[in-house]
Amino acid sequence: MADVAHKVQDVAKEEASKVSAMTKDAVQSQAYLYPIKGVLYFLSHRDLWRPLTSKLAAVLTTSIGVTTLMFLVAYVPQMAIMAFTSGPVAAVSAALLTLSESSTIVNMLSRTFFMEDALVDTFDGTLLKKDCTNLVSGGRQIQSGGDTMARLGKLAKKPFAKFTPNAIIRYLLYLPLNFIPVVGTAIFIILQGKRAGPTSHQRYFQLKEWNQRQREVHIEQNRGGYTSFGVTAFVLEMIPFVNLLFVFTNTVGAALWAADLEKNAGTAPKLREQAKKAE
Template identity: 30%
Template sequence: MVKFSLLAASLVAPTVLAGPLPGPQTQTESQVSPRQGGYYFQNWSEGGSNIRCNNGGGGGYTATWNSKGGFVCGKGWSYGGNRAIKYTGSYNATGPGYLAVYGWTRNPLIEYYIIEAHADLAPNEPWTSKGNFSTAEGDYEIFTSTRVNKPSIEGTRTFQQFWSVRKEQRVGGTVTTQTHFDQWSKLGMRLGSHDYVIMATEGYTATGGPGSSGQGPRPSLLTLLLRPVRELRSYATRALRSASYPVRGVWYFARHPEFYPLFVGRLLPLSIISFLVYFLLFTFAFLPQYLFLLIFHGAAGALINTTVLVLGEGLVVIQGLFEGFFVDECRVDIFDATLINYGFTELIAPHRVLFLDAPNSVKMLGKPTSPAEYQPWSIKQIIELIVFLPLNLVPYFGTPAFIMITGSRLGKLSHHRWFKLRGVNKKDMKQEIKSRRWEYLWFGTVAMVMELVPVLSFFFLLTSTAGAAMWAAKMEERARVRVGQPTAHGEHAHQDAEGPVYYDDPV
């Protein structure tokens, strides 16, 4: 365990990391004089495992990690601006990562770093060098870069990053932030109104490369034994959370009468279509398939598998011929209206006309000003449904496998509208889907089961859309909410104004 000390009452109390020995973690701790008052503690992660950032006493924290998931943790103040930040400690890490003074401004939205020490510095990152400068505190090189549709203190945004990178690395000393602000200003790099600033430890994954790691004391035997249990619990929690959204969407839809006209307006034609399709299939296709499956299954198994098989065949016909023409526009309206109900009007506004004085979110929706589709009409999805239908012939496991495989595709398409609203390109969209593929599997599986219910399939199609929008809204909220609280020490400790630190959870 490494110990840090901050001495001056006017200085931020941060912590620095400890780094890589031959294993999966890193540890750091710092200690600050009680008279320095309260500090804000940040612990942000984009979902990587094996990341531990603990709030220590005073200005201290510890960080241990070995992960491909990015994280930022540290300690500082809720307001940045001109500060002289004195810190001591140690930094010892491998892979992409920094020890840096880290902060944000608003209007314009800027993320900035003053890097004091680093492991792999910005591998494959598109940084632009702006020059060098020297001060009594050291020599630095200045860079800029742009983040497109990434998490920020204002949600998913496109914003600039400003960097000062110390040429001779150190772990301990004083960083006067105004010195860097002035140098950036000379180069036309304009900051906005200051938000929080911390002394931070960051690790992340290079494009196509490994993650970063830092290590302190080896974990105990009990920790090693419990690790699989914790990971299993994490997978189960994520699966249950995502699987709950199609069900929650039913309750949400029912509690919002403004959605009812969207349902009723398409209910009659789709109900007639669904009834005719399923009537013909169950009349002419059910019995031959049941008799065939009876050869390989018992009576009960043949009945269940044949029912799912016929429902799947009906779903192929309905989706392939009618759903895109009758339902997609309705699903876009429900998705957009749900986001408006959660307060994300600014996500919708650039993409369609909005009547802000309307009495409810549905009536606020005008014509789209850009292509609007809930999910693309996917011939691949239709082909997958057809190709995997024979799985229902397999005893016991065939039907669940069919539902989960097709449900996985359904889940991956459930946030297509959200990606388009945010302007996410195809490459970043694939990365986001990949990072949540476990969650999309279970969301889609539950939605698929509900949509296989005859007659009610159209209703559940719309409620699952509301559930997908609720899920997207929750992720937007987590990207924007700043959670945390200052840690004060001593009876007369000073505490900064309220303003907890940024935290983001992708699930």
């Protein structure tokens, strides 16, 4: 029993150390600010609105329709179940769970059927506006003349991954965490953020021409930053009816972060060092 207790203590210390390191990385990276920067940058650059406005009818219809249906069908039953586990905060917990479910369904439908190219254009357009032309030119043709979005030519590849069965399975496995009052919902959001953060830079990784190993090394060494970015982005995308708007602003935020990674004199050597280690 003493050996078991010592092993439990060692594991607890190891996990606490990992959480502490990841939190420190998140704070130092300030990656959690980029989704907010994305909102402000998107609102102040009207030419970036074009991919969204081209899909606006489908975006609004999908978001409003799915969210309304989920609250009509799922909210009350989930609140009734949570009344036994969450007590007085059942209404709030059930609302957050329903918003999360709605956001996931909306993202799955929109990315699969009509939004993939628009998000790639938004990401690439933001990089062009931040003078990362050489980076973008590796993934698509760049036209001369016109505004930023008019310069985006034919895509060489489409990197934004659609929802995979594994992602859906993991989401369903984590879903019961929401039945734990407050703490469970917080853990659920953090886990979703941990998944969503690296996904936001899939286009960046492709433009960098990194292989799978290089991507994994970079993500692991910047786990705190990616998790904090993903948490902020995920929370924004839980806001009802405008969640797909935040999908676009989060894409802008991810591109702003990628541009800063490219231009930051201290970070760029670190990226090259990581890439060499992973080769």
